[in-house]
Amino acid sequence: MKTATNTYQGSGMTIRELRGITTEEFQAAIGAGRKLAAAGEYRAAAEVLAGLALYDPFEPEVWRAIEDLFRRQSQPGPASLFASLSRAMAA
Numbered sequence: 020m021k022t023a024t025n026t027y028q029g030s031g032m033t034i035r036e037l038r039g040i041t042t043e044e045f046q047a048a049i050g051a052g053r054k055l056a057a058a059g060e061y062r063a064a065a066e067v068l069a070g071l072a073l074y075d076p077f078e079p080e081v082w083r084a085i086e087d088l089f090r091r092q093s094q095p096g097p098a099s100l101f102a103s104l105s106r107a108m109a110a
Contacts, residue, residue, distance in 0.1 A: 033074065033075045033076070033077065034073065034074045034075070035074040035075040035078075036075075038074070040074065045071070045074075045075065045078065046080070048067065048071055049068070049071060049080055049081060049084050051067060052064050052067035052068040052071065052084055052088075053084050053087065055067060056084075056087065056088045056091055057091075061088065061091070061092055064088050065085075065088060068081060068084050068085050068088060069085075071084075072085065076108075077108055078108065079104075079105045079106075079108040079109040080105075082101050082102075082104040082105035082108060083101075083102075083105045085101045086098045086099075086101035086102045086105060089101060
């Protein structure tokens with residue numbers, strides 16, 4: 020296990036890349052999180068989207084989806100923070 024951790028840390032790869040998750044699969048997972056949010060399943064949506072953010076923190080669409088989740092819940096402060104993260108990752 021120590022060897023795998025060292026390889027990951029030295030490679031600069033995301034968990035998404037290490038797992039071989041395709042762009043299509045990742046976008047589908049983001050879409051699932053968005054659908055949960057649209058259905059009012061905020062906790063489930065947050066869990067899905069937070070997991071995706073861990074798998075690829077450099078994907079701006081994940082942060083946009085989390086921003087949207089907070090906007091749906093009328094929480095402009097956190098929404099603004101995640102909007103900033105989205106813009107930073109897109110740059």
